[in-house]
Amino acid sequence: MALKISRVEYYYVNVRDELGAGYRVLSALAERGVDLLAFTAVPSGPATAQFALFPDDPNTLLAEARAAALDLDGPYNALLVQGDAELGALAGVHERLFEANIDIYASMGVTDGRGAFGYLVYVREDQYDQAAAALGI
Known part of the structure; x- marks a missing residue:
């Protein structure tokens, strides 16, 4: 594959940093048909993690995140x-x-x-x- 460079949008969601947080967010999105190009997770406070979601289709992510009660910040x-x-x-x-x-x-x-x-x-x-x-x- 030759070098491919693309513009992508991403959205943040901040969650309580606890066991299974990533699983809960990712499985909720997967169950709703959201396809991600990339995902990152970093601590953002003593009890908070920030997940960056890079959707293949931003409109699908936005609609399905609302249905999953995820409060997204973005797009970036x-x-x-x-x-x-x-x-x-x-x-x-x-x-x-x-x-x-x-x-x-x-x-x-x-x-x-x-x-x-x-x-x-x-x-x-x-x-x-x-x-x-x-x-x-």
Whole structure:
């Protein structure tokens, strides 16, 4: 697979940080037919976790999250980079954004163990369009 870079929307939901919180949120969405491109979870306070939901179809997520009584915050914008795990692929993405004077304030990625990767890039909302242009999307 060649390098594919896409604009994606994401939404936050804050939940009580307790055993099974991720399971409850993800299973409620799955039961309602919500397909996610990505999901992250981080602590956001002493008893709170923040889940970022990257839906394949934002309208479906919004409708089904309401039905599941999930209070979503968003939409926000990020960039999803997917491709073959070749040495320097992520460095090249960062280089293009650096040369365009774009501030990456967070990122995360993972390989699939078979030679491909997915990588989320968070940039400032006021630099989002400029970042997309720098990456050719």
